[in-house]
Amino acid sequence: MTGARRGYAKVNERIGRHVTRDELRELLDEPDGEVTMTSFDGETFSDADVSGATFSSVVFHACTFERADLSACTFTDVVFRGCRFISSSMERCWLNRVDFHSCSAPGLGLAKGRLTGVLFEDCQLRYADFSETTVRGMTAYKTSLRESAWRATKLGKISLEQCDLSRADVFQTALAGVDLSSCDIGGLVVSNSFRELRGSIIAPEQAVDLIGLLGVRIKQEE
Numbered sequence: 001m002t003g004a005r006r007g008y009a010k011v012n013e014r015i016g017r018h019v020t021r022d023e024l025r026e027l028l029d030e031p032d033g034e035v036t037m038t039s040f041d042g043e044t045f046s047d048a049d050v051s052g053a054t055f056s057s058v059v060f061h062a063c064t065f066e067r068a069d070l071s072a073c074t075f076t077d078v079v080f081r082g083c084r085f086i087s088s089s090m091e092r093c094w095l096n097r098v099d100f101h102s103c104s105a106p107g108l109g110l111a112k113g114r115l116t117g118v119l120f121e122d123c124q125l126r127y128a129d130f131s132e133t134t135v136r137g138m139t140a141y142k143t144s145l146r147e148s149a150w151r152a153t154k155l156g157k158i159s160l161e162q163c164d165l166s167r168a169d170v171f172q173t174a175l176a177g178v179d180l181s182s183c184d185i186g187g188l189v190v191s192n193s194f195r196e197l198r199g200s201i202i203a204p205e206q207a208v209d210l211i212g213l214l215g216v217r218i219k220q221e222e
Helices: 002-012 021-028 204-210
Strands: 033-040 044-046 054-061 065-066 074-080 082-085 095-099 112-121 132-143 154-161
Touching: none
Parallel strands: 033 054, 044 065, 054 074, 065 082, 074 095, 095 112, 112 132, 132 154
Antiparallel strands: none
16 A cells, blocks of 8 residues: 555654654653654564654554553654554543554554544454544554454544455444455344344355345445
C-alpha cells in the first residue's frame, strides 16, 4: 500500500532529532505531556505509563511496547513501523492519520477510541479489541484480524483487503457496504439474523460460510 510509505515520508521530513527512552519519560512527567517532531529507533518501552499524552509527527521504528499504557493518548501524523506491542493498551485513544506498517500487536486494546484515517498494512492484530470504537476512515491490507473483537463498533469509510477476519466478533456492528470478498471470513460471530452483514459484499465461494444470510451482495466476476 502506498499510504504507509506516503505517511512515513511525510512524517520523516519533519523529524527534528532522536529522543531516548529516558528523555521521553522526562517529557511525559510534566502535565499534559507532548512529544512532537521526534523519532525513536529500536527503543523498548517496558511498563511505561504515558496515558493522556499527545504525540504529533512522530515515527516509531522497530520499537517494542511491553505492558505499556498508552490509553487516552492523542496520536496525529504518527508512524509505527516494524513495532511490537506486547500486553499494551491504546484504549480511549484518538488515532488521527496514523500508519501501522509490519507491526505485531496481538491482543492490542483499542476499545472505546476514535480512528480517523488509520492504515494497518501487513500487521498482526489477532485478538485485538476494537469494541465500542468510532471509526471514521480505516484501511487494513494483508492484516490478520483473526478473532478480533468489534462489538458495538461504529464503522465509516472502512476498507478491508486480503485480511483474515476468521472468527472475528462483529456482534452488533454493521458492516453494510464493506467489501469482504478478498478476506477470510470463516466463523464470524454475528447475531442469529445476520443483520450485521446486510449490505456487505462477499465472493461466491464465501457464501457457504454464511448460509442463511439475507441482503448480502455476492460480488460478480469481472
